[in-house]
Amino acid sequence: MAWAPEGGVRLNLKVLIITATLVAICGQSPQVKVHKRFEYKYTFKPPYLAQKDGSVPFFEYSGNAIASEEMVRITPSLRSQKGMIWSKEMTNFDWWEVEITFRVTGRGRIGADGLAFWYTAAKGLEGPVYGSSDQWIGLGVFFDSFDNDNKHNNPYISAMVNDGSKNYDHQNDGSTQQLAGCLRDFRNKPFPVKARVEYFHNILTVYIHNGMSNNDKDFEMCIRAENVVLPKNGYFGLSAATGGLADDHDVLRFVTHSLRSPEMAQLPDNTVDAAENKKIEAEFAEYQQKLKTQKEDWAKEHPDQVKDVKDDDVWADLFMDDSTKELKQIFEGQSAMAETVKALHNKMDQILGRQEQALSLLTQVQNQRVGGGSVPPPPAQVGGQQLPPLDTIRRDEVNAVLANQRELVSAARDIKNFVADVHNKVTSIQQNQGRGQGSVQQVSGPGVNADMQNMIAEIRDSLNHVKRDMTNGYARMQQQAGAAGGKGGPTSCPDVSCSSTTMVALLLGGQLIIIIAFLMYKDNKENQAKKFY
Structure with missing residues (x-):
């Protein structure tokens, strides 16, 4: 059975109102003393x-x-x-x-x-x-x-x-x-x-x-x-x-x-014999007379402690000190509170039991409406008492289902926002990449970061080092040719097709562009990863 969040909240409010009403009615109705x-x-x-x-x-x-x-x-x-x-x-x-x-x-x-x-x-x-x-x-x-x-x-x-x-x-x-x-x-x-x-x-x-x-x-x-x-x-x-x-x-x-x-x-008890009843009443009257005589004798012996006491239950309090009386009052108050709490607990148990039965009936009616089936026969009865339904939904289970639905809705909203943010960022990256294709970007200047400037400086140093090596090699070859001039004459360059200076410059420029593009792509990826966290 599916419960919508709004309908579940309304159902919980109705259940709470009914429970409060029943508690108020039970609290107002006088409890029958047995x-x-x-x-x-x-x-x-x-x-x-x-x-x-x-x-x-x-x-x-x-x-x-x-x-x-x-x-x-x-x-x-x-x-x-x-x-x-x-x-x-x-x-x-x-x-x-x-x-x-x-x-x-x-x-x-x-x-x-x-x-x-x-x-x-x-x-x-x-x-x-x-x-x-x-x-x-x-x-x-x-x-x-x-x-x-x-x-x-x-x-x-x-x-x-x-x-x-x-x-x-x-x-x-x-x-x-x-x-x-x-x-x-x-x-x-x-x-x-x-x-x-x-x-x-x-x-x-x-x-x-x-x-x-x-x-x-x-x-x-x-x-x-x-x-x-x-x-x-x-x-x-x-x-x-x-x-x-x-x-x-x-x-x-x-x-x-x-x-x-x-x-x-209040009705007379027929199980007690009349003669035995009269005998017990006579013994009780005799005991009451003896007790009254003893009270009068005590009052004559202790005239300074005699008080105007008419209630027989107060005589026992005359022999108590103040601390004992205070403890007795505290104990009586706590006992009355405990009895009241116990009575409320029993009433709540009864109300919860009836509430579970009502929820079970609501569940059956809802299942019949959703399924479109026929009305099932009433549950079996034993000794005039209806057996409890086997499949019931209690109030705490309904609250748990509603809480889970709220969490799922919140999680779905967060996922939706996250996916929208990712889509926007991917679209922006694709636009930037499309705008950069087919154009020659500036190698150095205020738009290039420090890592890229360091890489360009290293490439420049490498080129200067290659130039020096080539110059030194050419001078060394000239020296070797001057030393061997008497045997074979001056040595000429080999008859091979050498690369021109323009070709070497183009190759170096292409490599430089590839390195710069790779560094820019890597830096862009790192910035995107930092935004997600």
């Missing part, structure tokens, strides 16, 4: 993760899995191992959030096969999909560490929804069946890797902590899919498998929270 409740029956974490008999409370594990006080090793670093762990009870809430803390470690640069998180209508059995059974009903989030399709895109994290009729595509690493995915390396990290899977109002979101720091809030979005329909109630599970290559798949924490909107949080 109420979380810790679900201990669907959680395991250290210390004392496993009991003395080796069991994990509210969970059951099988295969090659090993449970200890600090973690659950789903599979050890041995070949052809499979293990899994599943919750014993089915969920009784609609929306949930699961945070998994795990390590995948191995000796080699490449590992196998990977780890899987499950939320299914029934517990899985030992099978070919990362140690669990195929054709499941529900959600699977896969942490694939082996490159089966040889596309060099592993380790890879993907999500897939199955209705019980699909077999997992091992040859393509499930790329034809996934909702979405991201390329993240989770093997052999200095800190544990964390994955947060959130399902709220049919929106599935997966956040990843890359394990390069110990900051608990250093998450980044990996997967976001809308209109995802999962079973209302199901089981949570983890599984892992090894093949010809092997890794240790260790899960340190599995923490589950149920999610509720503010309206749902």
Whole structure:
């Protein structure tokens, strides 16, 4: 697809305007606060993760899995191992959030096969999909560490929804069946890797902590899919498998929270027994009464330190010194700033994802107009979620193409100017050479440079030297003839045709003209070469 520079600039301006508008709208819209409740029956974490008999409370594990006080090793670093762990009870809430803390470690640069998180209508059995059974009903989030399709895109994290009729595509690493995915390396990290899977109002979101720091809030979005329909109630599970290559798949924490909107949080919870609820309320009221009595006793014992405090949260500040209070205020301010920046970062990720989809649709429409072909069928959908197009042009790629076009246009203009300058100089040289043909130029004078005058002086000296030699030779011949006068008489010149003085002068003049022309041609070439540099 070709983009003109002017049209590309207008497209970039439109994209920037749309992005700014979306950011403004997102910043103005109030963020819905989600109420979380810790679900201990669907959680395991250290210390004392496993009991003395080796069991994990509210969970059951099988295969090659090993449970200890600090973690659950789903599979050890041995070949052809499979293990899994599943919750014993089915969920009784609609929306949930699961945070998994795990390590995948191995000796080699490449590992196998990977780890899987499950939320299914029934517990899985030992099978070919990362140690669990195929054709499941529900959600699977896969942490694939082996490159089966040889596309060099592993380790890879993907999500897939199955209705019980699909077999997992091992040859393509499930790329034809996934909702979405991201390329993240989770093997052999200095800190544990964390994955947060959130399902709220049919929106599935997966956040990843890359394990390069110990900051608990250093998450980044990996997967976001809308209109995802999962079973209302199901089981949570983890599984892992090894093949010809092997890794240790260790899960340190599995923490589950149920999610509720503010309206749902106000409704009474039917899962809690009424008698138990009354008992807990009575204990809480008794504790509040004891705390009030202790505050009154302290006020009587320290009347000089008593202040008019009505808010219970301020009582803790009474026992802090000034430096501690200042540090607390600074920490609270920094925490609020960090939360705001994090929220903006998540919003920008969502906006960029939607922007890439819009650019892909524009690319398809432009290709259809240029090619004149028919409208292609819409992309396939998995679980109600449209798969992303394979061939897309992102904003940074469009900017790179426009920058390259600008550079090419500038280079073409420079080349055009250079060629025009060379053409003018060649034309001038040809005119000068044509004007000099057939005319006798002045040998010496003010128009001749110093090199040419030196050459003429050397030629004059050579001629004088030849003249002296000829004179000396003639005198020597006369002397030899006078000495031998008594024998053969005077010696006369040989009877041969000798060159006349005019012929010698013409030859010398021709040679002089040739030398002068050569020097002028050489000097002209040197001047032209200096102009180009």
